[in-house]
Amino acid sequence: MEILDERYSKLGVMVKNALVNDCELERHFLLLQNVFLFKDDMIFSFYHFFFHVLDSNRSWSVQTSLTSHLQDTIADAYPKLYNKATVDLKENWQLSADPVVVCQKINIQYKIEWPINIIIRDEDVQMYSYLFQFILKIKWALYTLNNLSFTELQPKKSTAPLARSTKKLVILRFGLVNIFSNIQHYILGHVFSELSLKFKRSFENAYGLESVTRAHADFIRSLHRVCHEFQERERDGYGFCLLLLLVKKLATMWRTIGNVAASEVDLCEKTYWKCHSKMEPIINPTGFCL
Secondary structure (H helix, E strand, O other): OHHHHHHHHHHHHHHHHHHHHOOOHHHHHHHHHHHHOOHHHOOHHHHHHHHHHHHHOOOOOHHHHHHHHHHHHHOOOOOOOHHHEEEEEOOOHHHOOOHHHHHOOEEEEEOOOOOHHHHOOHHHHHHHHHHHHHHHHHHHHHHHHHOOOHHHOOOOOOOOOOOHHHHHHHHHHHHHHHHHHHHHHHHHHHHHHHHHHHHHHHHHHOOOHHHHHHHHHHHHHHHHHHHHHHHHOEEOOEEHHHHHHHHHHHHHHHHOHHHOOHHHHHHHHHHHHHHHHHHHHHHOOOOOOO
């Protein structure tokens, strides 16, 4: 029995080495993290191009343009794999004026062939897609907030003091930038880094097909679980989705400041602080453990 176990173990190591050396398994893992999980912000130019498309209301050949842009972005790093990644947009995406909704209508298709699809299964790719859309919303919020120009509130040469409501909008913008930056750090810093380290150790200790598959499945499932719970968590109605709504409302008020009622600004300010108090213990934990 010991001889059989030893031979099985050696065979498993041979299979793992073949997947790594001949099939570039680790390159597939890294590409998935770079593209779907925004690792190292490699696809920065791609998602900024996508947000620009949303702002400009373009509809012609968008899917083709996005695929081309994505592949150009990752081609140098993945010359053998880049053309396996394509962008898929649901047909009715342009009917929505809500950018958050559109973020849920874009997806990255990644063609995985045998034998890699034994390790990276369809259900794993679905979880990667969910995570891509979730992180994309965080990136959209920060992009939108950082592109609000102060000259839209008051011309550069103006010396008049800012109105009370205008000052509150400026403070609200800084507050939202701060909380979304903290959310990004929590997800891509705390959670992703911790789980990536666990995955790396598990993969290094894996001795065969089954243990390699399990190591990857545990990684993506754990990350999906944490992000899903975070996105869906609503504490007395104040959570991630409401923060996204605040970003949309702020952007609208910022660009139509002359027509904004003071009561509307006050309500947004009050809502922000309630969201902040509910989410602060989550995104800035004193002790982090998965």
